[in-house]
Structure formats: C-alpha cells, structure tokens
Amino acid sequence: MKSIRSLPFVNLIKKPARSVALLILSVFLAVSAFGGSLAVMSLRNGIDSLESRLGADIIVVPYEAATKGSYESVILQGNPGAFYMRHTVLGEIEEEIAGVEKLSPQYFLVSAKAGCCSVRVQIIGFDPETDFSVTPWIERSYGKTLSDGDVIVGSTVEVSTGDDIKLFDQRVNVVGQLERTGTELDTAIYCNVNTVKQLMQAAQVKQLVDYNGSDPDQVISSVLLKVRDDYDIDDVTSDINLHVRGVKAIRAKSMISSVSDSLSGVSSAIGVLIAVIWLLSLIIMAISFSMINQERKKEFAVLRVLGASRRMLSSIVFREALMLTCAGSVGGILLSLLIGLLFADSFTAAIGVPFLLPATGTIVAVGAVTVAATMLAGALTAAVSAGKVSRQDTGVILRGES
Amino acid sequence: MKLIATKITKKFPRQRDGANFFYALHETDFALEGGCLAVITGRSGGGKTTLLNLLGGLLQPSSGTVKADDVDLYQMDDKRLSAFRNRHIAVIPQGVSAVYTLTVTENILLPTMMYGKRTAENAQRAEELMRHLGIADLRDAMPSELSGGELRRMAIARAMMTAPGCILADEPTGDLDDENTAVVLKLLRETADAGAAVLVISHDAETLKYADRVYRMDGGSLTVHHA
Known part of the structure; x- marks a missing residue:
C-alpha cells in the first residue's frame, strides 16, 4: 500500500x-x-x-379465418399459414364502403420446404401499386421496389442477398434482407403480386395448395385498409361486415391491443x-x-x-x-x-x-x-x-x- | 512537548446511586512535560484509560481543558485535531489495535501514510523499529498470524514511527514476556530521554523502574504516588 x-x-x-x-x-x-x-x-x-409493420386501420380476412383465429397467428405472429377469399372483395369494398382512403390485397402461401430453408416458410405477396403496409418497411431495408421474380427475406432466413432460391421449383432472386421485428415475420419471404401469383400457380400444379376450388388468379388472402381521417374506423369496420359477404373486417388496433x-x-x-x-x-x-x-x-x-x-x-x-x-x-x-x-x-x-x-x-x-x-x-x-x-x-x- | 490538563472531568451516562450518570474522572489537573516518563497505576475501572483518551484528544472532556504546547486540543475542529494527533501524539491503545487487512510493515507505516505517501526513508525507519522490537521477521505477515505479544510490539513500533512529541501507552507490556517487556520499556525510556513526553498506564511493577513520576488512580481520582 x-x-x-x-x-x-x-x-x-x-x-x-x-x-x-x-x-x-x-x-x-x-x-x-x-x-x-x-x-x-x-x-x-x-x-x-408490430404496429408499424401492420400499418393498416382495418384488416379484412375470410370469415372462416376470423372465426378460427388463424388470421392473428399469420398476420401478427407470422406463423406459416394461408387462407383465401374471392378477389372481387376488393372491388366490393371500393364500391360499397364509404371512407376508405387506401386498400391493398395480400397473398399468403406456405412453402412445403424451400431450397433455402429447413422449415416451412411463409410467403407474403403484396401489390406494390397499392401497398402501404409492407412497402415502407421494405424500402427502409432495400430502398427500391421489388421486381418480378425478386424476393426479400426476413432477418432470420438463412440466405444471402444475391442468392437464387427455389420455391415450388420456381427460381427466385433474393435481393435483400429485412430488419428484425422479433416475430415469426422474420422468417417470411416477401414478393410482389406477380411473383406470388406465379408461385401460387406452381403450388397448384404440384397439388400442394387448394384455393377453395378457384383459380389462383381469382383469390386473395386479406385486404388492408386505411380509413379517411373524417371517418370513424369502427363505423367503416361495421359497414364492411354488414355489406360485404363472407368476410370479416377487424380493426387492427384491437388485434394489437390484446x-x-x-x-x-x-x-x-x-x-x-x-x-x-x-x-x-x-x-x-x-x-x-x-x-x-x-x-x-x-x-x-x-x-x-x-x-x-x-x-x-x-x-x-x-x-x-x-x-x-x-x-x-x-x-x-x-x-x-x-x-x-x-x-x-x-x-x-x-x-x-x-x-x-x-x-x-x-x-x-x-x-x-x-x-x-x-x-x-x-x-x-x-x-x-x-x-x-x-x-x-x-x-x-x-x-x-x- | 508539554501536555497540560486543567480541571478536566469526564462523566458517562449510567444509572447509579439514583443519578443518571457517573464520573469516570473527577476534576483533575495533570501535566506531562517533554523528557518525562510518567506511569499511572491503579485498579481496573479506576479511570486510567479515560484520562489517557482525554489527553490524546480521543474523548471530549465533560469539563476542563487539555493543552499541548498551549494548543487547546478540544478547541480544534476534528480535521485539525486529527492531523495534530497524527503528527504530535501517539496513542498505543490497550489490547489488539491492528488493521487486519494490512501487513505488519503497512500497519507500522500507517501513521506516515495518513497525510503523505510511503517513502523509502519511512520504510527504513519502520525496518529499524521492527528490528529493535524483534519483529523484523514478521514484516510481511498479516496481523492474524501474530501472537498477542507480537501485536503489542507492532503497535509500539507504529506509535514510534512519526517520532511524536508525546506518547500515551495503555498497558504496552500487557502481553509481553520479561525479555520483551524490558526491550519495550527501555525504548520508551530512550524516547523520553530524547525529549518526548511519555505516559504509561501499567499494572506491571517493572515499569516503575523506568518512571520519573508515578501516579495512582482509583475511583476516578488521580494522586501522586511517587515523584
């Protein structure tokens, strides 16, 4: 000392x-x-x-998906799963429901076993023309719009940017990886509507998926809606449930609130x-x-x-x-x-x-x-x-x- | 250094004979000048340690003053009094007084490190004191490894470290054999002869041989036994 x-x-x-x-x-x-x-x-x-990822005021899903609660598992937790409804729901909402500012469809598909992955992978397709939910998120990580045949993958999918992977025997190009959400969405693959339609067709050909007896071009999985500021979201939700057949509109906040x-x-x-x-x-x-x-x-x-x-x-x-x-x-x-x-x-x-x-x-x-x-x-x-x-x-x- | 206590008393709270306090030290005058070795004897509980603590600036008197070369100890604030004690008054407390986390050498050097740093000069003085007191082989030992007698000698070496003007030793030969008792008493005598004021509290008759003055203390009262 x-x-x-x-x-x-x-x-x-x-x-x-x-x-x-x-x-x-x-x-x-x-x-x-x-x-x-x-x-x-x-x-x-x-x-x-989760909230920013969802980005919608209302989500419209097939009625059966709502009653079974499977929509929450897929949309919020990102667990692999799919459900389908007629694509005309989009037009019906646009024509019959007042107060809708934006609406965009989404398409879900589950790969049997991707070339890249040892587990089932959720594939989420969106329409870049109308989408307001996935695009901002993708732009933060990728900075560009997805082209046909391109996919962007969640943060935990073990592939590298530039890799080609095979989904339902269709070759797609990985152009980027998204930032982490902490949910199963990190294991999903995202692509535009043309790519997902191509994959849906391929899945049908392989008899791996059934679209309720419809053609893949005639179905969508969900519709995401933004409500105009001068309209009440609850009123618009009720309107859809009253006037559009076979679907269930759910206020996004109520999904998050649980x-x-x-x-x-x-x-x-x-x-x-x-x-x-x-x-x-x-x-x-x-x-x-x-x-x-x-x-x-x-x-x-x-x-x-x-x-x-x-x-x-x-x-x-x-x-x-x-x-x-x-x-x-x-x-x-x-x-x-x-x-x-x-x-x-x-x-x-x-x-x-x-x-x-x-x-x-x-x-x-x-x-x-x-x-x-x-x-x-x-x-x-x-x-x-x-x-x-x-x-x-x-x-x-x-x-x-x- | 000259230590002068004037009309000092010390009372402690305790229920006794219908009173709420008792006097450990009745009104006492005491003086100890440099070059003098004084011894206080007396029965246990007679107030000897209380007087020593009062003289060492360790216990506030209930009344009276204690001056060291005209400096009133209890008029100083704690910081100044502590620094003054460190430089001028060495107290060797009764019983074990080691800092158990430090080695024997560090314990001995401790007073010099309170307001300064360890120097080679101090280390050399500590070594000389340890040799003189027969504990040089224990320089790196921890206090827990030492016997009672060795701990006493360590405390005495520590007290000598700063070459203080006044040494107040409470039973310094308590745990020592005859040989070491003689060594310690001789050292205290030499220190007094070198100009320090030395007060020793002891029951040991051997101590009296080295004393210039002997006091007796019983029931809180001090009397001159032999001058």
Missing part, C-alpha cells in the same frame, strides 16, 4: 467474503433495474414494430418486481453496511487514534461502497445483456409478445443510469452507517472494546 487512498481497495481485496456478499447485492440491484428496464423497452419496441394489454400487464409486473427487489436490496445493503461497520468499529477507532479524521473515515467507507457497487452494477448489466441476448427468443415464445432490444445508444444510456443509481444507492446506505460510525467517540469505542 502506497498511501491511505489505497486502503479501501486493499480492504475489499483482503476481505473477499464480505466484498463478494455486497457485490452480489449490487448485481441484484443492477440486474433488476437494467434487465427490467431493458425487458420493458424491448417489449415496447416489439409492439411498435398484445398491448399483455405487454402492459408484463410491464407493470416488471415494474413492481424492480421496486420490490430494490427495496429489499436497499434494506439488506443498509443492514449489511451497518453490521459490517459495527464489526469494524475497533479498526476505525485504530485509524482515528493514528490521526484519521471523521471525514477520512467516512471517505474510506464511502469509497469501498462506490467501488463495490460500480463493479457490481457493471457485472449486473453484462449479466442482463447476456440473459437478454440468449433468451430473447424464448421470452418472445413464452409471452407471445415480440422482444426487440433497443438501439445501442439507448442500452448504453440505460446502463449509465443503472450504474449511477446503483452507486448512489450503495453510497447512500454506506453513508448512513459511515456517519454513525464516525460520530462515535473514539475513546468510548476503545473503552468499550478493550
């Missing part, structure tokens, strides 16, 4: 059991604060991603959990510091005898606490990140809500706040017991201990 300034560090190193116990408490504080905040933010990101509700429940639960863990950890930390400092009373008295001021003594206790909580909080943050990265997918699968980690800058900011909060908590709890110890008369301690 070179000077008294090194004493806090030496104390921590030479009393490993004591240090590790307090370090674990700091890790708990950091994991609950950082991990909890990150979980809530990731869930919120997932929902935002997911949002579960998110809000999870967020509240995480919030309560963080508060409880912090409260308990702070109490345990305060008691630990108090007990440790009581046990070290004689040591502090010796330092006082040798000329340490009360301030110097408090500074030693304070710096020990800061070093421990700093190390503990950094450890807790790394642990949270590791858990987040390893178990994000399992988490998504377990709660049915997409889990998207925030941007690096946000993670760093949350990490910095966590380190500061944990160090502050440690410093405050240590300060209380340090103040108590340093206020005691050295003579009284020596008298009591000797």
Whole structure:
C-alpha cells in the first residue's frame, strides 16, 4: 500500500467474503433495474414494430379465418399459414364502403420446404401499386421496389442477398434482407403480386395448395385498409361486415391491443418486481453496511487514534461502497445483456409478445443510469452507517472494546 | 512537548446511586512535560484509560481543558485535531489495535501514510523499529498470524514511527514476556530521554523502574504516588 487512498481497495481485496456478499447485492440491484428496464423497452419496441409493420386501420380476412383465429397467428405472429377469399372483395369494398382512403390485397402461401430453408416458410405477396403496409418497411431495408421474380427475406432466413432460391421449383432472386421485428415475420419471404401469383400457380400444379376450388388468379388472402381521417374506423369496420359477404373486417388496433394489454400487464409486473427487489436490496445493503461497520468499529477507532479524521473515515467507507457497487452494477448489466441476448427468443415464445432490444445508444444510456443509481444507492446506505460510525467517540469505542 | 490538563472531568451516562450518570474522572489537573516518563497505576475501572483518551484528544472532556504546547486540543475542529494527533501524539491503545487487512510493515507505516505517501526513508525507519522490537521477521505477515505479544510490539513500533512529541501507552507490556517487556520499556525510556513526553498506564511493577513520576488512580481520582 502506497498511501491511505489505497486502503479501501486493499480492504475489499483482503476481505473477499464480505466484498463478494455486497457485490452480489449490487448485481441484484443492477440486474433488476437494467434487465427490467431493458425487458420493458424491448417489449415496447416489439409492439411498435408490430404496429408499424401492420400499418393498416382495418384488416379484412375470410370469415372462416376470423372465426378460427388463424388470421392473428399469420398476420401478427407470422406463423406459416394461408387462407383465401374471392378477389372481387376488393372491388366490393371500393364500391360499397364509404371512407376508405387506401386498400391493398395480400397473398399468403406456405412453402412445403424451400431450397433455402429447413422449415416451412411463409410467403407474403403484396401489390406494390397499392401497398402501404409492407412497402415502407421494405424500402427502409432495400430502398427500391421489388421486381418480378425478386424476393426479400426476413432477418432470420438463412440466405444471402444475391442468392437464387427455389420455391415450388420456381427460381427466385433474393435481393435483400429485412430488419428484425422479433416475430415469426422474420422468417417470411416477401414478393410482389406477380411473383406470388406465379408461385401460387406452381403450388397448384404440384397439388400442394387448394384455393377453395378457384383459380389462383381469382383469390386473395386479406385486404388492408386505411380509413379517411373524417371517418370513424369502427363505423367503416361495421359497414364492411354488414355489406360485404363472407368476410370479416377487424380493426387492427384491437388485434394489437390484446398484445398491448399483455405487454402492459408484463410491464407493470416488471415494474413492481424492480421496486420490490430494490427495496429489499436497499434494506439488506443498509443492514449489511451497518453490521459490517459495527464489526469494524475497533479498526476505525485504530485509524482515528493514528490521526484519521471523521471525514477520512467516512471517505474510506464511502469509497469501498462506490467501488463495490460500480463493479457490481457493471457485472449486473453484462449479466442482463447476456440473459437478454440468449433468451430473447424464448421470452418472445413464452409471452407471445415480440422482444426487440433497443438501439445501442439507448442500452448504453440505460446502463449509465443503472450504474449511477446503483452507486448512489450503495453510497447512500454506506453513508448512513459511515456517519454513525464516525460520530462515535473514539475513546468510548476503545473503552468499550478493550 | 508539554501536555497540560486543567480541571478536566469526564462523566458517562449510567444509572447509579439514583443519578443518571457517573464520573469516570473527577476534576483533575495533570501535566506531562517533554523528557518525562510518567506511569499511572491503579485498579481496573479506576479511570486510567479515560484520562489517557482525554489527553490524546480521543474523548471530549465533560469539563476542563487539555493543552499541548498551549494548543487547546478540544478547541480544534476534528480535521485539525486529527492531523495534530497524527503528527504530535501517539496513542498505543490497550489490547489488539491492528488493521487486519494490512501487513505488519503497512500497519507500522500507517501513521506516515495518513497525510503523505510511503517513502523509502519511512520504510527504513519502520525496518529499524521492527528490528529493535524483534519483529523484523514478521514484516510481511498479516496481523492474524501474530501472537498477542507480537501485536503489542507492532503497535509500539507504529506509535514510534512519526517520532511524536508525546506518547500515551495503555498497558504496552500487557502481553509481553520479561525479555520483551524490558526491550519495550527501555525504548520508551530512550524516547523520553530524547525529549518526548511519555505516559504509561501499567499494572506491571517493572515499569516503575523506568518512571520519573508515578501516579495512582482509583475511583476516578488521580494522586501522586511517587515523584
């Protein structure tokens, strides 16, 4: 040891059991604060991603798909699946329903086993002329419009841009990969209406898909609608359900809301959990510091005898606490990140809500706040017991201990 | 250095004989000048350690003053008093007084590192003191590896480190054998002869042989036993 300034560090190193116990408490504080905040933010990101991905006010699907609930599985979770209805639904809505600003069809197809993929892959076709849902998302990643025979793939599809893949024996060209959504949509393949029609034809030829007895050119899977600002979305939804036969119009927000509700429940639960863990950890930390400092009373008295001021003594206790909580909080943050990265997918699968980690800058900011909060908590709890110890008369301690 | 206590008392809260407090030290005048080795004897609980702590600036007196070369110890704020104690008054507390996370050498050097850094000169002085007190082989040992006697000698070496003007030693030979008792007392005597004011609290009759003055303390009252 070179000077008294090194004493806090030496104390921590030479009393490993004591240090590790307090370090674990700091890790708990950091994991609950950082991990909890990150979980809530990731869930919120997932929902935002879903909402922007959907981009529609109303979704119209075949009536059977609505009653079976399969539309939610395909549209929101992106699970492989398909359903079809007559393509004239588009015209019927345009003619009979007032208040529609935009509408665009989508086509779903499930590959048996793509050349690229070891699992069934969802193929989603859209009309670039009218689409307002997939195109903005694709433009962010690809920057251009998809040509015939081109596909763009979800973030987890294991192919590279420029690869040719075979779907129903049709060769298509992969021109790009989309940003992650945290849902099964990341495993889907997207193409324009001409390409999907070609694939649907090929699937029919191979007798892999039945379009309710219709020609592939005569069917669509869903219609996405944007409602004019001066119209009520609920009214337009009801109008479609009343006037268009064999379909079910669903307000998009209501689809998201069930997911949002579960998110809000999870967020509240995480919030309560963080508060409880912090409260308990702070109490345990305060008691630990108090007990440790009581046990070290004689040591502090010796330092006082040798000329340490009360301030110097408090500074030693304070710096020990800061070093421990700093190390503990950094450890807790790394642990949270590791858990987040390893178990994000399992988490998504377990709660049915997409889990998207925030941007690096946000993670760093949350990490910095966590380190500061944990160090502050440690410093405050240590300060209380340090103040108590340093206020005691050295003579009284020596008298009591000797 | 001259240490002068004037009309000092110390009372502690405790229920006794219908009162809420008791006097550990009744009104006392005491003076200790440089070059003098004074010894206080007396029964346990008589107030000897209380007087030593009051003289060392470690225990606020209930009344009276303690001056070191005209500096009133208890008129200083804690920061100044602590720094003053570090430079001028060495207290050897009763019992074990080691910092258990530091080696023997680091413990001995601790007073010099409070307001400065470890220097080669200080390290050399620590080495000399350890050799003199027979603990040089233990320089890198931890206090937990030392016997009671070795810990006492370490505390004495530490007190000598800053060559203070005043040494207040509470039972410095408590755990020592005859040989080491003689070494420690001789060292304290030499320190007094070199100009320091030395106060020793002891039950050990051997100590009296080295004393210039002997006091007795019982029931919180100090009397001159032998001058």
